[in-house]
Amino acid sequence: MIKYVIIIISMVLVNNYPLAQFLGICPFLGVSKDMDSATGMGIAVTFVMVLATAVTWPIQQLLNSQGIGYLQTVVFILVIAALVQLIEMFMKKNMVGLYKSLGIYLPLITTNCAVLGVCISNIDSGYNYPQSLFNAFGAGLGFLFAMIIMAGVRSKLVDQSRIPKSFQGVPIILITAAIMSLSFMGFGGMFS
Amino acid sequence: MEKKSKLAILANGLIKENPVLVLVIGTCPTLATSTSVTNGFGMGISAMAVLVCSNIVISMLRKIIPDSVRIPCYITVIAGFVTIVQLVVKAFAPALDKSLGLYLPLIVVNCIILGRAEMFANKNSIFDSALDGIGMGLGFTLTLVVMGSIRELLGSGTWCGIPVLSRIMPGMSIMTLVPGGFFVYAIVMAFVHYITTDKSKIKDGFGCDGCASADECSDGSACVKGEVA
Numbered sequence: 242m243i244k245y246v247i248i249i250i251s252m253v254l255v256n257n258y259p260l261a262q263f264l265g266i267c268p269f270l271g272v273s274k275d276m277d278s279a280t281g282m283g284i285a286v287t288f289v290m291v292l293a294t295a296v297t298w299p300i301q302q303l304l305n306s307q308g309i310g311y312l313q314t315v316v317f318i319l320v321i322a323a324l325v326q327l328i329e330m331f332m333k334k335n336m337v338g339l340y341k342s343l344g345i346y347l348p349l350i351t352t353n354c355a356v357l358g359v360c361i362s363n364i365d366s367g368y369n370y371p372q373s374l375f376n377a378f379g380a381g382l383g384f385l386f387a388m389i390i391m392a393g394v395r396s397k398l399v400d401q402s403r404i405p406k407s408f409q410g411v412p413i414i415l416i417t418a419a420i421m422s423l424s425f426m427g428f429g430g431m432f433s
Numbered sequence: 434m435e436k437k438s439k440l441a442i443l444a445n446g447l448i449k450e451n452p453v454l455v456l457v458i459g460t461c462p463t464l465a466t467s468t469s470v471t472n473g474f475g476m477g478i479s480a481m482a483v484l485v486c487s488n489i490v491i492s493m494l495r496k497i498i499p500d501s502v503r504i505p506c507y508i509t510v511i512a513g514f515v516t517i518v519q520l521v522v523k524a525f526a527p528a529l530d531k532s533l534g535l536y537l538p539l540i541v542v543n544c545i546i547l548g549r550a551e552m553f554a555n556k557n558s559i560f561d562s563a564l565d566g567i568g569m570g571l572g573f574t575l576t577l578v579v580m581g582s583i584r585e586l587l588g589s590g591t592w593c594g595i596p597v598l599s600r601i602m603p604g605m606s607i608m609t610l611v612p613g614g615f616f617v618y619a620i621v622m623a624f625v626h627y628i629t630t631d632k633s634k635i636k637d638g639f640g641c642d643g644c645a646s647a648d649e650c651s652d653g654s655a656c657v658k659g660e661v662a
Contacts, residue, residue: 261611263465267544270460311520314538315512322505351508354461354542361538407627411457412619419615426612 245375252379254428258355259387260421261429265355269387270414272346279392280385285346287381290359292328293321294377297360298370317360322351355384390421442561446568452545453576454625459545462536463577464614470593473581474574475529479522479537481570483514484546485563490514491554492562498555507550508541515541545573576621583617584608 256262259269265286272282297317304310329347332340350356359380363373394417401409408416450456453463459480466476490510491498498506519537523530530537540546549569554562586592588608590599598604607613 263461263611263614264539266460266464267458270457311516314516314519314541315509318508318512318541319505322508351504352542352544352547354539357542358535358539362535365535405623407623408619410626412623412626415615415619415622419612419619422615423607423612426610 245371248372248375249379249382251431252376253383253386254425255431257383257387257425258358258380259384260418260425262358264358265353265384268349268353269384269391270411270418273388273391273395276389276392276396278346279388281343282346283381283385283388285343286350286353286355286384287378288343289321289325289328289347289350290356290377290381290384291374293324293356293360294363294373296320296324298363298373301364313361313364317357321356321360325351355380387421391418394421439561439564442564443568446565446570446572447575448572450569451572451576451625452548452569453573454622456548458548459543459573460618462539462543463573463580464611464618465536466533467577467580467584467614467617468588468609469585469591470578470581471529472532473577475522475526476533476536477570477574477577479518479533480540480543480545480573481567482518483511483540484549484570484573485566486514487511487546488549488554488562488566489559491550492557492559495555503555504547504551507547511546511550512541545569580614580617580621583621584613588613 252258258264259266268282268286273279297320300316300320301310301313304312304316325347329340329344332344332347359377363376366376368376395414398413398417401413404413446452448455452458453460462476462480467473487507487510491507494506494510515538518540519530522533522537549565553565557565582592586598587605588610589604589606590602591597605613608617
């Protein structure tokens with residue numbers, strides 16, 4: 242049990258996806274403008290990551306047993322795209338409330354590199370099935386965590402009049418991210 | 434859409450619509466693989482190969498693919514080419530394959546490629562699409578090489594593995610790490626803002642320009658605050 246806790250903590254703090262591994266940067270910078278959409282996006286990504294891992298891990302075993310493991314990229318992205326579409330349709334019909342709050346983020350998640358990234362890195366690091374699921378869950382939590390911090394910082398950045406003109410807009414957000422990831426480096430070495 | 438000259442299409446991706454610095458798409462591989470010049474160059478060329486091939490094929494099929502299922506079709510085409518590039522790199526440049534690691538298969542979700550397929554290749558002729566792919570690919574590669582040079586020079590004092598600054602000062606390894614990536618990206622983008630004469634072009638956020646689903650959501654409803662996935 243302690244092993245799974247370590248996986249989750251290390252994915253949230255030490256190997257945080259947007260801040261330490263450069264995965265899922267686009268939504269991290271793009272959707273972090275206000276707290277509500279940041280939280281919604283974070284939860285939706287966590288949800289899709291766990292489900293995608295739950296589906297792609299067995300598929301990889303199937304591909305390996307047939308000796309066509311090199312088709313990984315093609316199969317995974319199609320499976321994820323289909324899965325996201327399915328979830329969206331299912332939510333629209335059966336969970337209207339949830340669909341209204343999370344549904345709008347779902348189509349964007351297909352091309353989010355963090356989702357495909359977590360599926361592939363689970364295979365590459367040789368995790369077994371429960372470990373993969375916890376790893377995906379931790380990655381999603383880490384993403385949510387980073388999104389919430391970023392949205393909090395950006396809500397204080399609304400007035401940009403005191404920022405040099407060239408740095409207004411995207412560059413100042415990148416500087417913010419740089420400082421955030423610098424502080425997250427302090428977590429490095431927590432686990433050997 | 435006005436008719437553009439072939440050269441304008443090619444030059445478009447280099448500066449005016451540089452995918453990384455102006456459209457702000459494809460940020461993940463930019464930050465992750467610009468740790469050194471060779472890595473940045475390898476990533477840029479791999480992405481360019483996929484971009485040119487997928488632009489050509491999608492442009493060829495633009496009259497056959499039904500509109501409602503075009504995104505899955507594009508992804509299939511792109512994923513096929515990414516697999517080819519992955520296998521080629523693994524076979525001929527195993528060192529590059531190791532240092533790019535996870536980011537090589539992740540070219541498939543690089544928004545530059547899907548974005549260009551959606552915005553350019555499905556509306557233009559095969560030759561124009563190929564040119565657009567080359568231009569965008571060169572813009573991407575150029576940015577990666579510039580960022581890679583800055584980070585490698587400051588971070589380890591070398592350029593392409595040749596010692597340059599390492600004799601004068603010790604490398605600041607933070608530049609090759611994650612915070613350095615964000616920092617250099619911000620500085621380069623601010624510099625581009627500074628030299629761009631057309632000040633009105635400066636973006637205050639992430640617009641719909643590079644978004645793959647820009648056509649479907651004219652009102653911006655599907656893409657909350659103009660997010661580019």
